[in-house]
Amino acid sequence: MIREKLKNSIREALKSLCIAANDIHLEHPADLRFGDYSSNVALVCARELKARPRDLAEKIVGEIRAQKIKELEKAEVAGSGFINFFLSKEFFAESVGEAVKEGENFGRNKSLNGKKIMVEYTDPNPFKEFHIGHLMSNVIGESISRIVEFHGAEVKRACYQGDVGLHTAKAIYGAMKSGEPKNAEEWGNAYAKGSSAYEDDLKAKKEIDELNKKIYDRSDARINSLYDSGRKISLDKFEEIYKKLGTHFDYYFFESGMAKPGLEIVREFLKKGIFEESDGAVVFKGEKYDPALHTRVYITSQGLPTYETKELGLHITKAETYPADISIVITANEQDGVFAVGLEAFRRIDPKLAGKIKHVSHGLLKLPTGKMSSRKGNILTAEELISDVEKLVEEKIKGRDYDKALKKEIIEKVSIGAIKYSILRQAVGGDIVYDFEKSISFEGDSGPYLQYSCVRAKSVLAKAEEEGIKPSIEKIATETSELERLLYRFPEIVERAGKEYSPHYIASYLIELASSFNNFYTKHKIVDREDETSPYKIALAAAFAATIKNGLNLLGIQAPEKM
């Protein structure tokens, strides 16, 4: 890549000036007027050499000029001693050609070739609603999966689901009171009913606790049948949602299967002193290893395994199922504390496996009223959100003369695109306050804006084909556009997003890119037989189309044919 080439060039220059080169920083200046790349080496080295930064920069630039790099139009000294690199027209033209040629592979790299990666995300609980928090995890997880796949990794998607525990008992309690639920909504209601009874009614609380035991030991035929039917209904529902979101899983892990392997480990390492007994329970004292950690219970004084124990079981089971080199786990950040303690414990048990785990935590998708709650009833399910947005899109295309199938395609893709983009546009980790009026946008910094730009580009390309003008980079437009100066950066952006597990770098880049395409589009007539640079402009549009398509794909967003 050009970046490496420039770095080497700086390294060479420093060498011939007899300056020791350590890490060379090369960045894209915020402002294109400062060039395509910029380096601060002179500022860094000047201190040790007791030289004036600008003088040193001039010397380095002199050396670089002497190298006569063909991709470089010019290198110059600016500001307090920055070296700014301006790339040549020929370089841009060539990179445009490359993007067109590579098409759907443009931006792909091999840095994770041969690596196995497991990504665990979504983690909804059967019997409960699939709410917007699960949606958030799903969108992020799918995007990260696609990004690391684009780096050449083999990726397996995993989903861990809580099919045992108090919530199942609450749902079954509700179901027994109101008649057997027939679908996911009714099970959601049953859960809400059982949940509030548990809080408000002491007698109900006792019954639910009893129920929980019966579910666990499967001693009651009626309860078993309710449980089995409810579990299946929930899981089928989840599949529908995954399909709609464009995601799928290779492995499903259930909490019910994790207690046994978890308990075995805890008991074994209790003997070895990693866990200890305290007030009749088996605990791990995290603060012994790190003052930021705390104590957590692994086996209750009743002898029951807790979530933490099952998590250990999950770590082991996952590793047995698929020998991943990197195991990414995506959870909400309210679990950061639990996860950190759990990982510390796992490090004492199997440091090698623990070292492969990478925790990515995201914020909450909250309602303006505050934290969403599945108890109080002001919970928003993923399906409700999707259908609300679909209605808006439908309204928007009401007057268009599209056939039914196309309308359906547009409604689905644009709605999902809008929702996914609103989640992925910001850095993973922060909360998103979901305000229906504002959160899902169709203009400006939004998913549909990107889709629209893509559709527009495709439409120009279709026209070019009609007119019989083929893309070519032979006759370059006289003026280099911002579009060209952004396009070649895509592979770098992908790399960074992969390194930091941060889809939002791609999202911000695509907005900038689309914006500069739209600007280019209004300024220039692209398809024009009178214009000898038209083939080049068509190549540019084609390069843009390929880039935005690949970028959207990495975010898990599809562009419709028309919109």
Place this chain on the structure above:
RNA sequence: GCCCCUGUAGUUCAAUGGAUAGAACACAGGUUUGCGGAACCUGAAAUUAAGGUUCGAUUCCUUACAGGGGCACCA
């Protein structure tokens, strides 16, 4: 009380220790002969406060203030 995270335009978000802090929404004004106006252009508007490290701090450190989350038998 202890621990973790976060404070950037009116609002929602960006900014790998770099140059004049970048978008979008909202607001004010504008874009008729060309390929899609879900678009384009122009304008006004921000780093919580005080210290420190640095040639250079939104970014790192300390303190204060404000918000969120978590702290033993729930998941």
